[in-house]
Amino acid sequence: MKAEIISIGSELTSGKNLDTNSQWLSIQLAAMGIPVGWHTTIADDFDANLQAFDIASQRAGLVIASGGLGPTQDDLTREVLAKLINQPLEFHQPSWDTIVEMFTKRNRACPDRNKVQAFFPKGAEPIPNESGTAPGIWMKAKQSYIAALPGVPREMKSMFEAWLKTRLIELGLAQGVLIQRKINTFGLGESAIEEKLFDITKRGNDPEVGITASDAVISLRILASADNEAAAFKKIAPAEAIIRERLGELVFGVEEEELQDVVHQMLQKAGKTIATAESITGGVLASKFTKVPGASARYLGGFVTYTNDVKKSALGVPAELLEQFGACSKEVTLAMAEGCRERTGADFALATTGVAGPGGLSPDLPEGKVFVALAWKGGAHSETNQWFGNRNEVQSRTAKMALNILRLHLLKEAKHG
Structure with missing residues (x-):
């Protein structure tokens, strides 16, 4: 099973804001052994959102979306998900009570417009939000489980850790661990590095070895899945040894070392x-x-x-x-x-x-x-x-x-x- 992450917001597609949610979610899913096959970013457009969720629900076993759950007119995720499964939106009183309570704690009046955040596609389950006013949505569509979370990073992370992570484990979607080891080099270009490591960077290898370049630093990323961390690192060790032997003093560090x-x-x-x-x-x-x-x-x-x-x-x-x-x-x-x-x-x-x-x-x-x-x-x-x-x-x-x-x-x- 592969997951797809959907990031929603015209501020992302316009380049005004950087999408850090997808990166964070990918890291969390990898730690649970759930590989991410797709990242999709879409503007605040109903038809584009519906198409993106429709495609994702056919190719991914798990879809996690962030954004589009606010109270404004361009927050479309609720309506899109209801249309996706051909169900009406239903009001959820406990969620509305929580939203009102959140405003009361902040000594603010709750605007009527926020009531839209307490509507969910029929059959969907609210995901509690302890940090903000927008509850998330958990539902099934076609062959996929879908989790819709707020776009605010702090709220999204809190809801993943407090609720979604447990749900994924309970459903047996977590498949062990997916561990990445990053080896950093300097002194040769990307193609020259690949020539030295051509056999271990072929597609389909286990573990998988990829090459990325960033401002003259070439990094080798070794990706291994296993039942536990020890088994994953056991897979990684031989590949890392080959990289170090062939590249020698070109290797200067690991992970985030500069x-x-x-x-x-x-x-x-x-x-x-x-x-x-x-x-x-x-x-x-x-x-x-x-x-x-x-x-x-x-x-x-x-x-x-x-x-x-x-x-x-x-x-x-x-x-x-x-x-x-x-x-x-x-x-x-x-x-x-x-x-x-x-x-x-x-x-x-x-x-x-x-x-x-x-x-x-x-x-x-x-x-x-x-x-x-x-x-x-x-x-x-x-x-x-x-x-x-x-x-x-x-x-x-x-x-x-x-x-x-x-x-x-x-x-x-x-x-x-």
Whole structure:
């Protein structure tokens, strides 16, 4: 059996609001072993809603909808569900009493219009709402169980946890557990990663391995279903071992770990400190370091040196280097890193330069061409890369590139001393 999640609201289809309910519901259902096959988002239109529920009730064993249960004219879910099963709406006095009581507790008069929230398709069961005025709806249509919940995330989550989750278990719809393991990598593109893992990412494998890309970070998602968590993780372990063996140092973390989290842990373990000198990234790299709790123990501070004059005065970059090679160059980036390290006393310093765009500076310096340097006592290293994307994407990816360069250097130090 697969589930379908329907999100209702013109504010969602217009892009004004982000649909976070579907994501949350999918995670909860996965934990119960109920796979989600479809996400559907529809505007506040009666015919479109009716069509969506009709299709969903034919292909999914469970349909969970959020939205459309308010008291206004564009809240259509009650009428749509009644039409779906060709039944009239019936007034439910206990639900109305609860709604009135909710307003009384808030020292507010209950508008007559809210009475529509106490109407349900004949044969449907109200789902209690302890956090708001809109009760949910539980019913059967064709081959599907349908649960309609409010669109307000706090109310929807509370009703799922307090009522719907128990009902799904009682009906035997929960099928064990569905566990996901996320492996995060940096340094290769999505297609190159897939080439290395082609055999284990084929459709139909158990466990299932998928690839997703987000701002230059490529994640492998291992999905396994089983009767319990231990059995699911036992399925996941061999696939994760293959991924780690084939990708090696491209793997930097798991689940929601970001590069700065891992780098901070490595600096902490090594007892080392870091400082930054930024041009192209304009403080983005410093921001990533300081997002980590306890960052001040390892991150000493940084410079944003956007002009040549400030590069010279703040970091001591020689004028002749700037004149000979230009600000966007390996040589200047190395000088920035060394100047930053000397002035802050940090064990390591990272520096960034490049062309964020829009537009390039020359054929040799197109939009997205970046330089990153790492300096430490007695040595330095620099890398260049060509990013494709808008200005914000180039800055963010360059900051991640810098973090990854430091990560790989710390790995090397840990191995060889």
